[in-house]
Amino acid sequence: MAETKTSFEELPDAPPRRRLRLSWTGKLGVVVVAFWMVIVVIGPSISPYHEADILDEALFIVPGSDNPYPETDYQPPSAVAWLGTDYLGRDTLSRTLFGARTTIGISLASTLLAYLVGVTLGIAAAVGGPVLDSSLSRLNDAILSIPSIMLALVIIAAIGSTIPILIVLTGLIYASTVFRIARSLGLDVKVSDFVEAARVRGEGLWWIITREILPNVAMPMATDFGLRFVYVILFISSLSFLGLGVQPPQSDWGSMVRESLSGLPYGSIAPLVPAMAIATLTIAINLIVDDVSAHSGGRLAGRMI
Amino acid sequence: MTLLSALLRRTALGVATLFVVSVLIFIGTSILPGDVANIILGQMATPESLAALRAKLGLDEPAHIRYLIWLTDLLSGDLGFSKAGAGTGTVGTPISEMLTPRLINTIRLGGAVAIVAVPFAVTIGLLAAMYPGTRLDRFVTFTTLGLISVPEFLVATLLVLVIAVQLGWLPATAYISGQETGWKLVRALAMPALTLVIVASSQIMRMTRATVLNVMSSPYIEMAILKGVPRRRIILRHALLNAIGPIANVIALNLAYLVSGVVVVETIFAYPGLAKLMIDAVQTRDLPLVQACAMIFCATYIVLIFIADMVSILSNPRLRHPK
Amino acid sequence: MAPLIEVDRLVIDARADSGVMTPIVKDVSFGIERGEVVALIGESGSGKTTIALSALGYTKPGLEFTSGEVRLEGRDVITMPPEEKRDLRGQRVAYLAQSAAATFNPALTIGEQVTESPVLHGQMSREEAERRAEELYRALELPDPDRLGQRYPHQVSGGQLQRLMAAMALCGKPDLLILDEPTTALDVTTQIEVLKAFKAVIRQEGAAALYVTHDLSVVAQIADRIVVLYAGDVLEHGNADQVINRPSHEYTRRLMAAVRPPPAAGQGDDALEEHLREHPALAVRDVSAGYGRQMDGSVAVTVLRDVTISVQRGHTMGIIGESGCGKSTLARVMSGLLPASEGAILLDGQQLEPDLRRRDRDQLRRVQFVFQMADVALNPRQRIGGILGRPLEFYFGLRGRERRQRVAELLEMVELPTEFADRYPEELSGGQKQRVNLARALAASPEVLLCDEVISALDTIVGANVIELLKRLRQRSGVSFVFISHDLSTVASFADEIVVLYAGRVVEQGPTDRVLSPPYHPYTRLLIASVPELRIGWLEETMESQVAQAGIDRVVTMTEVGCSFFDRCPLAIEGVCNRETPPVRHLPGGHAVECHRSEAEFLEGIQAA
Amino acid sequence: MKDILKFQQMYRDGKMGRRDFMAALGALGVGATAAAGLLTSAKSLAATPQKGGTARYANNLHGPDDQMDPMVFTSGIDYTRGRATYNGLIQMRDGMVLAPELAEEWSANADATEYTFKIRKGVEFHDGSALTAEDVAWTMTRHIGEESPSTAKALLAAITEWKVVDSHTVKAMLSSPDSDLPAKLTEKQMKIVKMGTEDFRKGNGTGPFVLESFEPGVRSTHVRNPNYWREGANFEALEITGITDPLARANALIAGDVDLINQVNAKSIALVDSSETARVISTPTSAYTGICILKNTAPGENDDFVKAMQYIQDRDRIVRSILKGHGTVGNDHPVGPAFGPDHCSELPIREFDPDKAKFHLDKSGVTAAELFVAPVRLGIEEICLLMQANLKKIGFDLTIRKVPSDGYWGAVWMKEPMNVVSWNMRPTANAQLAIQFAPHGNWNDTFWHNDRMGELLQAQLAETDEAKRHAMLCEMQTLVHNGSGMVIPAHVNEVDGASNKIQGIPTVPFGALGAYEWIEFAWMEA
Secondary structure, three states: OHHHHHHOOOOOOOOOOOOOOOOHHHHHHHHHHHHHHHHHHHHHHHOOOOOOOOOOHHHOEOOOOOOEOOOOOOOOOOOOOOOOEOOOOOEHHHHHHHHHHHHHHHHHHHHHHHHHHHHHHHHHHHHOOHHHHHHHHHHHHHHHHOOHHHHHHHHHHHHOOOHHHHHHHHHHHHHHHHHHHHHHHHHHHHOOHHHHHHHHHOOOHHHHHHHHHHHHHHHHHHHHHHHHHHHHHHHHHHHHHOOOOOOOOOOOHHHHHHHOHHHHHHOOOOOHHHHHHHHHHHHHHHHHHHHHHHHHOOHHHHHOO | OOHHHHHHHHHHHHHHHHHHHHHHHHHHHHOOOOOHHHHHHHHHOOHHHHHHHHHHHOOOOOHHHHHHHHHHHHHOOOOOEEOOEOOOOOOOEEHHHHHHHHHHHHHHHHHHHHHHHHHHHHHHHHHHHHOOOOHHHHHHHHHHHHHHHOOHHHHHHHHHHHHHHHOOOOOOOOOOOOOOOHHHHHHHHHHHHHHHHHHHHHHHHHHHHHHHHHHOOOHHHHHHHHOOOOHHHHHHHHHHHHHHHHHHHHHHHHHHHHHHOOHHHHHHOOOOOHHHHHHHHHHOOOHHHHHHHHHHHHHHHHHHHHHHHHHHHHHOHHHHOOO | OOOOEEEEEEEEEEEOOOOOEEEEEEEEEEEEOOOOEEEEEOOOOOOHHHHHHHOOOOOOOOEEEEEEEEEEOOEEOOOOOHHHHHHHEOOOEEEEOOOHHHHOOOOOOHHHHHHHHHHHOOOOOHHHHHHHHHHHHHHOOOOOHHHHOOOOHHHOOHHHHHHHHHHHHHHOOOOEEEEEOOOOOOOHHHHHHHHHHHHHHHHHHOOEEEEEEOOHHHHHHHOOEEEEEEOOEEEEEEEHHHHHHOOOOHHHHHHHHHOOOOOOOOOOOOOOOOOOOOOOOEEEEEEEEEEEEOOOOOEEEEEEEEEEEEEOOOOEEEEEOOOOOOHHHHHHHHHOOOOOOEEEEEEOOEEEOOOHHHOOHHHHHHEEEEOOOHHHHOOOOOOHHHHHHHHHHHHHOOOHHHHHHHHHHHHHHOOOOHHHHHOOHHHOOHHHHHHHHHHHHHOOOOOEEEEEOOOOOOOHHHHHHHHHHHHHHHHHHOOEEEEEEOOHHHHHHHOOEEEEEEOOEEEEEEEHHHHHOOOOOHHHHHHHHHOOOOOOOHHHHHHHOHHHHHHOOOOOOOOOOOOOOHHHOOOOOOOOOOOOOOOEEEEOOOEEEEOOOOHHHHHHHHHHO | OHHHHHHHHHHHOOOOOHHHHHHHHHHOOOOHHHHHHHHHHHHHHHOOOOOOOEEEEEEOOOOOOOEOOHHHOOOHHHHHHHHHHOOOOEEEEOOOEEEEOOEEEEEEOOOOOEEEEEEOOOOEOOOOOEOOHHHHHHHHHOOOOOOOOOOOHHHHOOEEEEEEEEOOEEEEEEOOOOOOHHHHOOOHHHOOOOOOOOOHHHOOOOOOEEEEEEEOOOEEEEEEOOOOOOOOOOOOEEEEEEOOOHHHHHHHHHOOOOOEEOOOOHHHHHHHHOOOOEEEEEEOOOOEEEEEEOOOOOOOOOHHHHHHHHHOOOHHHHHHHHOOOOEEEOOOOOOOHHHHHHOOOOOOOOOOOHHHHHHHHHHHOOOEEEEEEOOOOOOHHHHHHHHHHHHHHOOOEEEEEEOOOOOHHHHOOOOOOEEEEEEOOOOOHHHHHHHHHOOOOOOOOOOOOOHHHHHHHHHHHHOOOHHHHHHHHHHHHHHHHHHOOEEEEEEEOEEEEEEOOEEOOOOOOOOHHHHOOHHHHOEEOO
16 A cells, blocks of 8 residues: 555645736836836936926027026927926926826835725625625615715815825725725625634634734736726826815826916827826736736637637 | 515615715715805805895705705605795796706716616626626627726717717717707717716626626536537526626616716716706705705615616525425 | 647746746646547646636636646647636636536526627627537437426536536537546536436547546546646656556556445455344434424434444444435434434444433543535644644543644544644644544544545545554454445445435445345445446446436435435336335345345346346 | 996998007007907997897806806806896996986986985886886895895995885985995896895796796797897897816817807916907906915914915016916905006016015915815816925925816805905996905905995095095005905906807906896807
């Protein structure tokens, strides 16, 4: 018996763990996201001007003469301002570099907060019994059914628009969508045997949530995190449209697009640069998310004939 | 659970949600600085004139009493009066009268967008799912991502500049009197609808693709492949039927957005829809009007989600014919 | 004459994400003649399914054909252009998958799915295909053949669905059927019915078949020739009689050895000496339970009714019954996961709260639950060390080095290397995971271990090893076991006492010897008769018996009055059994049977069969 | 102002060339673009007005608070509808000339404490009833009293009673002399309504247009009043709507969706001007936007801090770059050059001087300050940002808190130590000074209470000698310039837009498009 055991070992149940492998688009996504993360860190220190600087009129000299341009706003790209100036005559490049920190910082913090709140409450609703579940779900339905812009409008009008308020507000608004996902994932995981095993052992709610459920909803939630992050960036930019965004002279990309929208008819690139920044970042994140989710689904598509 | 009891249950839950929303809105608006008297008098208000105007408008009651009055009126079918247009007069505009044309406009715009965007987006999403990883798929992915990532107001402004101002094909604004019909109506709706089609269909497209691809890893899809079922039929018959639930859900959320969330587009095109009305109502502290709009948005959301759930049930025989 | 299909030096590789190719199928060759059934036998990871699918020119995503050919009447199906492959699939070669529940599209009618392939391939018109499907339903003895096509997959039972899959495969009159473990997921009683139907239909249609399974007993009933696979290699290849009765390869012999003998009297281990205790380790008194708890404490759906059993200290109680009989519910009630609606549970004579949340930590510790599927019972995000360490910390407050040491001891106890403490569950094989699952329960030093179908998901050899392990543990620790299984052979080889559950009631219980020797309750008899034997011709013999024909493959339904087994019982007395609750008959030796029939009538019934 | 009208008439009559006209206006301190606008309107004087057409007007602000009750009019869209629907007693015409409207004539007693108004006979309200002195007295009495919600009551604070003398004569009794009363009665809130009106939404006035439909926040339509008491409007109908977004509004004008818009913002001026379909109409006014620094609290109680904030204003750049030339440099007092002789041109402009600003700032010892900014008027946010950037250069960090404009007047203005404010041009320089700087007045938003200021305000109203009046006005302007907490970097033009088809737009500076007088006097080329 002993010999046979050695010669015919139990075959592994599954091939070794598949590691996430990115397609070229996914890699491109990683590169772009990494680029912006670097800018978040070093942006303000490599930027030619401060984000609040309104460039001196003397800087803009008409070529071939000593006369300054009559205007400093919406200047085309030049040696003075590589990406031109905005509606106030501020350097677009500097504001984009500074704005990376504000935009990504606020969005990231809001998304994290949305997750903290949404996941906590969602899982609590999933495991905490029918009364808690239905009261949280009603409240959540109510928040979801109120247009988020309108919610933001009321809150900002009531208590002002500082960055912490913006983060908390956006975080709470998006927590309601996270709640839905977390709750349904939580309900799935809750009935799994390993959670029952913990219950039979006599584990408390806290252990079950933090040690058994959360680690297992982390992966599906991570892909959603990317998308949510994108929505948050866009949401904050629509707040800027209604004049509810970050405080001037701070630059966030959404506000930058909005502020300089009036430059479009004059062919200014001031609104397009931050728009491109938003687009590259969100597309890059989505490309990574696509790869991660493709990893788990749709593998049969390639076998169709 | 039978269909009828499900319907009753959902209706009860919906009413409960409406109630929660009305309380939330009331609390929210009561913490806003100023009231409708402040707004009417603006910069020229004095404490005396404010007090006098408040008394006239019935704003001197405590908040919870005003809420109860509103609630009782609502239950008897009376949405109340807006202070709109009344000035210091005693006759205000009935809220129902203010809402009706706005609601019609919103439904027109939302309907126009939905009629174009939904079939278009679902088709493209399916095509992308049918040929994942191909050039078509990549193109769809990049385009939709690109369009999702651009703020709505930039899309709208660019469209206005090119189509209305440069080319002069369509009007730059979409303000409509309500009497337009046929071609005039189409022209008026075209620009905002186009903007929203771009925004909404990108999302629907992406979700369709993702959901169908998700279904594509099911064993019954493999079975269909092994039965020699061609690609088109696998997608349209085997996968789509099982993906309809989630797709309907996304469409419902997008439609709810078209009703309540399009304030940016309504602002840029000066389109008199409900979303802008609610923002205006908040800004003028016209609380009965805010409440009425909130009730409409909430009910729309509930009904749309309910319809999406019904579609899921109808597309899923397990739910449609319980054993 | 050339074989219908010829697998010729086939090599299939798995492409890892790093691009490295790992062979899954290594140079495999065999052929199938027309009208012949060839079995591919092997355990998980042997490559049997991969080989079977290659006959359709298909590999699972992530696998690639590397070399070799699969020729259908001389044409290589691997290199065929896509259109030809499509024509091939469903029309010439048809596939039956392991789980019909998963492979039927839930959104389409059965009829559409059964007739889809021939209609799409233009073999038949829709009407012709529907007529053919109906014929097949009849041939497969499916109920209500006229209207079956309009129903949806979820509306028919698992066994029926499995047969419907056969109908789907056969509808296009294929030359070759690929059957991939088509009966593994079924109850024994259902399995023989399905096997019989397959066998009859294959013969009737004159098709060739490739039958993939890990179960030798099943192979013995259906195959003409057998190919034994291990890790992508063919170890032995010969006709069924030769491989089963005179296996030449050592691995085949091991497979044979692992097959548990059919249940019969005298199998249970020698009774251990009685521990001198007044009370049984765990006792269940008049327990009823169900789902959908209502306001007044009663339940909407009753699953267990008036169950009374007691597990003696150091003894093993086997609980057996078909799916839906309430055996898992009973385990959940004992653990407190599902509070009983009525009755009492006593641990060492002391009454336990029905709801586990009200039980104290020591009570929880003394009753441990081993879940059925180790795959899902172990948190995939925790290391083995953490999984095993947590109960040690939780119940005994062990930490640090002490805890690590005890984890190592536990791993040794379940015969796993101590290094496994650093691994994640998915890095273990199924059997290894089940051992960890067991070790976790043992970590609590329990008095009673509730084992719910712990080996039913495992391959034969692996399962046999786990049973051996359990036996050794029992001897060492003196723990009482409640061993739940649908597999009577396993229970018979392990339990001191057996409880037979049917529709939530105990229909028979007693010492293993007694229960497995006449007189039986008619249901116990049906169960015993349904366990396949590793013997060619067993299927036919069994099917001829009256017991089997009457009772096999009916859905377990709980009736409000009378005996729930009435409609399946060959000895049923019309007007009595369906009206009155059967009395409990106490037979000698602690053996009890719940039936209207007397002991003598049981014996008569057996003779009649 | 009279001069401008004179030049316009000369240009119209061919007595003056285009070049001369522009030069003459330049001499009057009118910017080139504004002068071009005046030139266009002068041109229009040349042609005979044509009748007919529907004028479509888009206003920036609009919402559910749109009103038809003149007493609480606050926004341009209200004023526009008010001008179409109602009439006042007296109206302001080009060149700031007072003209009879519903009051055929008026007279004051010697010390200007009692005014008598003869009401025009044969005037009918839209509902067919005749206008009587009762209607006038009822309407005007609504503006009196502490509890009156009237948004213009400050102007009429001296009036104690309106008396009906006979069916077509009313008297206003004043507690103190006010020689400016007739000018004040031209204000947009002073429109005459029918006595006892409860439902203002019907718009029952005597005006040139009859209100046909009124959807607050959306649009209103008006048709020409066939029974108007004078020749009346040129347009057949009006359509009044709102487009909030400035760029969208400009685009709508250029694309021809609307014929007239108000508030062409600085960034759209070039866009409209360069279009072939529309033009910018810019009128210098004394309206201003600025920064209130409360004098009764830190940091404003420190005079040096206020000085620093005043010296840091780059006034030229604000007018040139932020207002794109459509404004005049402000001198930290509210009476701008648009008031003509009432403006104290002797007082030197406070120039941009970072060094002086730094000096005063250091002297004040203030190290941080917070400024509340709401978009109360176009350009204010940019002005504050420029100020912030310039302060940063001299090492001072000014925090800007942007807040929404709704609720601003109740929650921020006159409460936060530094906030922004916007004041429209009042009918007279005295009224302009009084509203904001009368000691202990309701709207003294910098809490600067100067007794001398109070005396002068009273005295100037009673004074009839032109030279003395001017000296008093000048002293008041100097007092404000030196003492108050108000920073007024610029006076902003009224910059509106009109389709090239629209002609004959008046140039009254008190509101959009000739202070809404376009409704009756402009016309559309067929």
